[in-house]
Amino acid sequence: KQADLLAFQEISNVNIYLSCCYVLGILKLDSAALIPYKESLCLKLDDNSYTVLPDIKTSFSYLTDLLIKKKDEMTRTSIEMNTHTMAYITLLITNNQLLPETLRIWLFSSQACESMFRTARSMSGTFSSVVNFSVTEFLRRAEKLSVLQTIKSEVESNPDFPFHFPSHHKQEIERIVQHEFADARELVASLNITILNKVGNPIAMDEVSVIVENHLVKQQKSVVQVK
Template sequence: MRLAANYFVKTQILNIYNDKLSFTVKIPSGWTVWFFLSPSQLFLFMQDGAHVCTKIRNRMLSKTAELTMGHYEVSIQHLYDLIRSKNKIDHNLSISDLNVKDKQNFSSCQKISDDKILNLLMLDDNCKATYNYLLMLNLLISAYTERRVSFNDRIYYACIVLFYTRIWRIWLYITKPPRKRKLPEKKKNRKPHDSPHFITSNALLCIELNTHYLIYVYLLIEQRILPQSIAENIYLFSSQPCENVFRNARALSGVYSTRINFTISQFLKRINKLNVLTELKQFEATNSEQKIIFPVHHKIKQFLTETDSQTSFNIIDLNINNLEKLIFRAYEVAQEMAISVGMSNTLIKNNRFTIEQSSQLAKHLLQSNSLTESEVLDVDGSTDDESTDDDSSNYDEESNDITYNDDILENDDSSPTTSFENLQSTIYSGLRLKKSVSISHVHKYFAVNIHGEKLFLHKQTATWYLQEKQLRLSCDRLQRVQGKITS
């Protein structure tokens, strides 16, 4: 990505640009202070939004990271404290959501950055840095993965994260300047500019490039180079649709097959089967005679219902002035986040708090990390994962320390309903907790008493509620069948 975008790459040998084929936009002269992407691009791309989010999550869960923001530290311990002290329905978290070994667990990203978690962290002044970090993750999820977000809001959320990471990096550069030191032999493959107090350089570049390309697409639409319909489908600007096709193709293997890979010829045959199945589903959706009803999982059904009710976003007043106001408003939010954790005083003292001042140093830091073409290829080929063994042991130690109040797990047979006395929240999003259920489905629910109100809790949700760990297979298909080695 970095090489193709020519984003702070020096001595580039490979010339892939063509004057007749490349996109070219007019970038306002005042934007060159903070907008670093070249006006000519041969093609457009983004790092997959789900992968960017998992990079941010894994950095927080890593034992080797010591993320610091102003007077506060980003700590996974704050989430463990929530699990210990709060009712599970208040936060929807399980210990398995904090499993660092499951590095591709995107649902964990959604859970730990949910509004419920942010609201609980906001009540504790010691969790301000953790709140800001998870707020960044929440905004990244909204900007790059959710489909019901307007294009303007995507740019707004992405710019908040971009500017805050720049401000954060500048504060660390001033207060914790990098030192040159010799790395051990086993750590020589780690990039020397990765600070333990900051996100990885790979995640930083993903945030930089994705935000720049969002703005670049806006300019292409505004200058009528691309149609406006592109703005409604930005969420498809990722590898998830392709990965979904591969998941469906693997699902055709059947439950009795342990093979997870297949040849190109086998893949093409499975694609034909998927096409036939899709055509059959589309035909039966409008068929009124002898209709075949395909079973649909309740989560997929809810997703389809939301999709049908979705209204298309019409971008009004698509012009440079509105976009510029949006970006400056995003920078003001980033400044407020920096003020909340105490980074502003140092930045103001060193004249690095305004967008012009901070962008100047941010560009200098990116230039100092400029790589040659061969170095970019070497970095892309190296792994960006943290030490799995250390992180895994840390996760095991923390999970063993978690205990729950016996009153929560106790089943009182004398009462017709189960009571949730220590529950604080009155909004139960993400749970199958209903005020009423049909007679045909009443056997699937428990009657519970919450805040003096009789509600119905699905039995599967009740099982989740009573389990400390969710015993699920890893999201990584290469790890899910590997047993744990015990000494």
């Protein structure tokens, strides 16, 4: 019965539940949709009003106290784990097993960590079906990423560095696309096939982009409707 009331209010997790001031307060409202919940959780008085049963109030109070206590325990456990981790990292730095920069915790934001994890997963290879890896494998990949980042930083600071990563600029990509489009149009023309627009002129690159975009939008809408 209590679970049905929580589901009716779309209270789906602990944080939402604890954020609510009083989950039984909704039963004070005058609504036909609440009558089934009032009949199961309340006592109907002679004046047709409803009052919440004492055991229902007690059960919600007990649940609230229990969740608050559990949340506090998890918070203390998390703080304790972070403290032990910080102490362990400090010992590794003291023993020269980690760089002092490791203590710059503010650099380890969630976005940076997620980006590094995605990069580590991408190192599995194009044709590899293995997307998960152990902690040891992650540390090994992170070490490789660190080396690559060091080389990249050296390249940016020293133009005479013998190794350079290939860089693709927007203009270069546009030039490649235009060149490939011209080759494709020449290939189609050799087959005596001419693709014309609605006006009757040979179709241009910009029109192809618009057609492809419209096709993708229609395809996306059809997929959403099927779902």
